[in-house]
Amino acid sequence: MEEVEGVKKRVKGKENRYGKRYGLEVKLRCVKLRLEEGIPVSLLSKEVGCTLLPTVQKIQESQPIEEVYLIRDEVANMVWGIETRIILPSGISKSGSKAALELHSHYRHIAKKGNALSTETENENQNEKKANINYQIMGTVPENWIPFVPVHKDNDCREIQLRRASMPRIIDNKDMEKIKEKIKPRTVLLSTNPQVPYLIYEEEVPRAGVRIYQSYQRTRWYKGKVVNWVGIKKQTGRDEGASGLAFDQIVPIKKAK
Numbered sequence: 001m002e003e004v005e006g007v008k009k010r011v012k013g014k015e016n017r018y019g020k021r022y023g024l025e026v027k028l029r030c031v032k033l034r035l036e037e038g039i040p041v042s043l044l045s046k047e048v049g050c051t052l053l054p055t056v057q058k059i060q061e062s063q064p065i066e067e068v069y070l071i072r073d074e075v076a077n078m079v080w081g082i083e084t085r086i087i088l089p090s091g092i093s094k095s096g097s098k099a100a101l102e103l104h105s106h107y108r109h110i111a112k113k114g115n116a117l118s119t120e121t122e123n124e125n126q127n128e129k130k131a132n133i134n135y136q137i138m139g140t141v142p143e144n145w146i147p148f149v150p151v152h153k154d155n156d157c158r159e160i161q162l163r164r165a166s167m168p169r170i171i172d173n174k175d176m177e178k179i180k181e182k183i184k185p186r187t188v189l190l191s192t193n194p195q196v197p198y199l200i201y202e203e204e205v206p207r208a209g210v211r212i213y214q215s216y217q218r219t220r221w222y223k224g225k226v227v228n229w230v231g232i233k234k235q236t237g238r239d240e241g242a243s244g245l246a247f248d249q250i251v252p253i254k255k256a257k
Helices: 004-010 023-036 096-114 116-125 173-178
Strands: 066-073 078-087 093-095 133-138 145-152 160-164 199-201 210-220 226-236 247-252
Touching (some): 093 096
Antiparallel strands (some): 066 078, 066 210, 078 093, 078 145, 145 160, 160 199
């Protein structure tokens, strides 16, 4: 087996065609042998003569357990954080759009039970003809779309930041005044301390958007030691998008068949 001292003796005094000694090659070869012996990289900086960062050659990465897309919506003049993957209380990762649809359907089912008696009473008292259209004050978006609205920086009337906001949970437009619950994010990536505003710089969300995801990562360290951790990465997104959010609209009434 090759040893460090043997490498140093064998190349001692040799020069290359540029008239320089094989100093760097020898140092790197010695470092490789030291690593095979299990010596940490941090202890080999003096032998090489430069700083060696503790890096690994390969990292095993799982599928994203949480994933968020930040996109610009120029029509609504805001930024949306779309939760495409979330973690359920059971620890299982699930599609954010499916989870949002299931939760919204659950709330609608509860609302229908509570409004069953009042609806029957209203139908008995209404003798006039109903119109074919309805005035809608505000539309809605899927519950996995979290809004970010522009706000001014403190003591600055020019520069702005993006602050995370909340959409109201609209089950029935007739009962908008009674609904006080707001939709909150279900991912760690968009959650924070309720007492502290969630702010991001405007330049962090370009026109192409941003993809942020969280995944489990695994690698091996010295002497075969296994290291596991949860990492977060940021990549370029998938261009702009449109939420379809609108205000003050006349919409047709869906008649029961």
